Amino acid sequence: MTNPASPAPIIRSLDALREMTRSWKAKGETIGVVPTMGALHDGHLSLARAARSATDRVIVTIFINPKQFNNPDDLKNYPRTEHEDARKLAPIGVDAIYVPDGAQMYPDGFSTKVSLDALTDVLCGAHRPGHFDGVATVVAKLLLQTSADQAFFGEKDYQQLLIVRRMALDLDICTTIVGCPTVREIDGLALSSRNLLLSDRARTTAPALSEVMEAITEGLAAGETMHNLVPLVLERLERAGFGEVDYLELRAASDLSLLDTPTEPARLFGAAWLAGVRLIDNVPV
Amino acid sequence: MTNPASPAPIIRSLDALREMTRSWKAKGETIGVVPTMGALHDGHLSLARAARSATDRVIVTIFINPKQFNNPDDLKNYPRTEHEDARKLAPIGVDAIYVPDGAQMYPDGFSTKVSLDALTDVLCGAHRPGHFDGVATVVAKLLLQTSADQAFFGEKDYQQLLIVRRMALDLDICTTIVGCPTVREIDGLALSSRNLLLSDRARTTAPALSEVMEAITEGLAAGETMHNLVPLVLERLERAGFGEVDYLELRAASDLSLLDTPTEPARLFGAAWLAGVRLIDNVPV
Numbered sequence: 370m371t372n373p374a375s376p377a378p379i380i381r382s383l384d385a386l387r388e389m390t391r392s393w394k395a396k397g398e399t400i401g402v403v404p405t406m407g408a409l410h411d412g413h414l415s416l417a418r419a420a421r422s423a424t425d426r427v428i429v430t431i432f433i434n435p436k437q438f439n440n441p442d443d444l445k446n447y448p449r450t451e452h453e454d455a456r457k458l459a460p461i462g463v464d465a466i467y468v469p470d471g472a473q474m475y476p477d478g479f480s481t482k483v484s485l486d487a488l489t490d491v492l493c494g495a496h497r498p499g500h501f502d503g504v505a506t507v508v509a510k511l512l513l514q515t516s517a518d519q520a521f522f523g524e525k526d527y528q529q530l531l532i533v534r535r536m537a538l539d540l541d542i543c544t545t546i547v548g549c550p551t552v553r554e555i556d557g558l559a560l561s562s563r564n565l566l567l568s569d570r571a572r573t574t575a576p577a578l579s580e581v582m583e584a585i586t587e588g589l590a591a592g593e594t595m596h597n598l599v600p601l602v603l604e605r606l607e608r609a610g611f612g613e614v615d616y617l618e619l620r621a622a623s624d625l626s627l628l629d630t631p632t633e634p635a636r637l638f639g640a641a642w643l644a645g646v647r648l649i650d651n652v653p654v
Numbered sequence: 655m656t657n658p659a660s661p662a663p664i665i666r667s668l669d670a671l672r673e674m675t676r677s678w679k680a681k682g683e684t685i686g687v688v689p690t691m692g693a694l695h696d697g698h699l700s701l702a703r704a705a706r707s708a709t710d711r712v713i714v715t716i717f718i719n720p721k722q723f724n725n726p727d728d729l730k731n732y733p734r735t736e737h738e739d740a741r742k743l744a745p746i747g748v749d750a751i752y753v754p755d756g757a758q759m760y761p762d763g764f765s766t767k768v769s770l771d772a773l774t775d776v777l778c779g780a781h782r783p784g785h786f787d788g789v790a791t792v793v794a795k796l797l798l799q800t801s802a803d804q805a806f807f808g809e810k811d812y813q814q815l816l817i818v819r820r821m822a823l824d825l826d827i828c829t830t831i832v833g834c835p836t837v838r839e840i841d842g843l844a845l846s847s848r849n850l851l852l853s854d855r856a857r858t859t860a861p862a863l864s865e866v867m868e869a870i871t872e873g874l875a876a877g878e879t880m881h882n883l884v885p886l887v888l889e890r891l892e893r894a895g896f897g898e899v900d901y902l903e904l905r906a907a908s909d910l911s912l913l914d915t916p917t918e919p920a921r922l923f924g925a926a927w928l929a930g931v932r933l934i935d936n937v938p939v
Contacts, residue, residue: 383826480772481790481824487765505766513798513826539766541668541798 376459377429379451379466383514386428386467390516398425402517402544404508407431408448408562409457412552416521417461419549427463428515432474437503443647448565467515474510483509483540488532491625492638493649496615504529505536512537512544520544525551525559527636527651528625551650553579559650571644577609582639582652585617589637589654594629595619606641615640615647619654661744662714664736664751668799671713671752675801683710687802687829689793692716693733693847694742697837701806702746704834712748713800717759722788728932733850752800759795768794768825773817776910777923778934781900789814790821797822797829805829810836810844812921812936813910836935838864844935856929862894867924867937870902874922874939879914880904891926900925900932904939 380386393400401424403416413429420427431454438444455466483505488494494501512520520537522530527548534546552560557579558572567575581602588598599617606614620627622634631654640649665671678685686709688701698714705712716739723729740751768790773779779786797805805822807815812833819831837845842864843857852860866887873883884902891899905912907919916939925934 387828478772478820479824480770481821482769482771483825484767484769485765486767487763510824510826513828535763536766539764539795540768541795543672543798 375462376455377463377466379455379468381468381470381473383469383473386465386514387516389465390426390428393426394516399518400424400426400428400516401519401521402511402515403427403429403463403521404511405429405431405454406433406447406562407454408450408565409454410552410560410562410564412523412525412560414457414461415552416523416549417458417463419547420519420521421461421463423521423547424519426465427461428465428467428517429458429463430467430469430511430515432467432469432507432511434474434503434507435471436475436506437500439497439499446566448562469514474507482506483536485532485535485539488528488535488625491620491627492528492616492618493640494528496640501529501532505532508533509536509540509542512542517544519547521547521549523551524548524651525561526649527638531625551652557583559648561648563646563648566646568644571610571646574610575643575648577606577611578639578641578643578648578650579652581605581617582637582650585619585637586652586654589619589631596629610643612642612644615642617641622653660747661740662748662751664740664753666753666755666758668754668758671750671799672801674750675711675713678711679801684803685709685711685713685801686804686806687796687800688712688714688748688806689796690714690716690739691718691732691847692739693735693850694739695837695845695847695849697808697810697845699742699746700837701808701834702743702748704832705804705806706746706748708806708832709804711750712746713750713752713802714743714748715752715754715796715800717752717754717792717796719759719788719792720756721760721791722785724782724785731851733847754799759792767791768821770817770820770824773813773820773910776905776912777813777901777903778925779813781925786814786817790817793818794821794825794827797827802829804832806832806834808836809833809936810846811934812923816910836937842868844933846933848931848933851931853929856895856931859895860928860933862891862896863924863926863928863933863935864937866890866902867922867935870904870922871937871939874904874916881914895928897927897929900927902926907938 401420484502489501530548556576558576585598617639635654636651638651686705769787774786815833841861843861870883902924920939921936923936
């Protein structure tokens with residue numbers, strides 16, 4: 370609804386946000402929200418565009434959520450680029466950028482945690498203790514703060530997408546969770562704010578992760594098993610310059626149960642360290 | 655808004671509930687909710703009356719929440735009196751009685767828990783593991799299902815009241831949590847659905863709990879300490895026929911920190927077993 374040329378207003382207080390959403394709701398307008406931690410790239414922008422075409426009003430939230438960082442250095446180093454983020458959003462014509470601070474989100478005395486006893490103990494959940502509790506808690510808050518009809522999440526963080534969808538359903542939050550395809554660089558690297566942390570040299574190496582995932586997908590299509598394929602590609606990743614591989618697993622797309630061959634709709638998940646940066650990716654199989 | 659003489663409709667599905675609340679909201683009407691587990695007594699009815707005078711529309715919910723029972727026998731024996739409950743509510747003129755079943759509240763695959771890392775590890779929380787996680791989870795759901803502007807809870811369950819208020823604030827649920835005074839029998843016994851489980855003889859003994867709490871309150875007013883007062887009244891409870899005393903503690907009214915004398919606004923909390931029934935009570939000091 371905003372003139373695409375004009376920059377969206379930046380809202381920092383929950384009161385101002387609620388005043389705005391109430392006036393939209395009173396007119397019968399629908400609201401889409403795109404929760405982000407800033408450092409926006411084309412992946413985020415594709416979510417904002419999806420929201421723009423699906424709902425009357427679009428809010429992009431930028432909040433680097435301390436509760437989902439299990440590693441203090443990762444939190445400290447996470448890129449902060451608010452001015453640049455606002456500039457990138459301007460051509461899309463979102464209606465508001467909501468940038469709450471920590472005291473707004475977690476005031477003194479804050480005590481509540483939203484957690485899930487399914488979907489959270491594998492993949493990134495196994496390697497980042499507490500991470501998905503932090504995600505579920507902050508997303509519950511953001512959905513309820515924005516009164517969104519639809520919320521847009523990237524399939525890049527597929528486990529997060531399933532967890533958020535389950536949480537919203539379980540808590541009867543009236544927001545439809547919409548998953549959007551991963552956006553990639555021309556060389557296949559999945560877009561991620563963490564890519565900004567890669568050295569030029571590591572950036573050249575990084576596409577090896579999506580390449581080996583592509584190779585596994587082809588192997589599975591040819592009737593091979595994860596059991597046989599994974600050792601081969603682990604060697605390839607190591608040769609390319611990757612460090613530790615957190616996981617490289619085939620899992621059911623519905624409930625993340627572990628598979629050796631794609632006997633049901635499945636996704637291949639990978640997470641590996643490259644020069645101190647943790648990269649993740651996943652593809653449908 | 656309902657004719658006080660007519661019985662309120664009983665709603666069993668979330669879809670029907672949402673359709674009703676949406677039509678109310680569209681007219682700008684406010685909604686009050688009284689979450690109960692049924693077996694309604696005058697305490698519950700006082701909450702329904704408080705809601706009736708505060709909001710345009712009143713929903714009483716009846717759901718015996720399995721997640722908040724740490725003891726299967728307690729869940730099995732909990733009184734179920736839906737027909738009688740509806741009859742008692744009729745004169746108050748509530749607008750709907752929402753009675754979801756377990757599959758409606760916790761469908762297959764339900765995985766989410768709302769928990770608090772403060773207020774929950776003392777008093778009833780220490781004696782009923784997981785109880786307040788179950789309360790916080792079901793109340794979050796009921797507030798979001800009913801879209802209530804105000805929710806009414808008895809001070810009888812004072813710890814629950816603080817926990818629910820904290821949870822709603824932390825998760826940005828737009829419901830004001832209203833605490834209402836405990837309703838008592840003429841002999842001082844705090845009304846509780848569990849009183850129905852007392853034998854005639856135990857019922858005669860039961861007021862001893864509120865009597866000793868009154869005695870402690872007077873002792874504190876006279877400058878005595880909990881340290882000195884508690885042993886005396888424990889003996890009195892035992893003589894009266896009470897079994898184990900789970901706690902008898904003075905705590906800050908704001909954050910439940912333990913006190914020996916009322917150096918700040920405080921409440922005295924008691925929980926004790928009588929013939930297999932656990933009775934709780936609390937009074938301001």
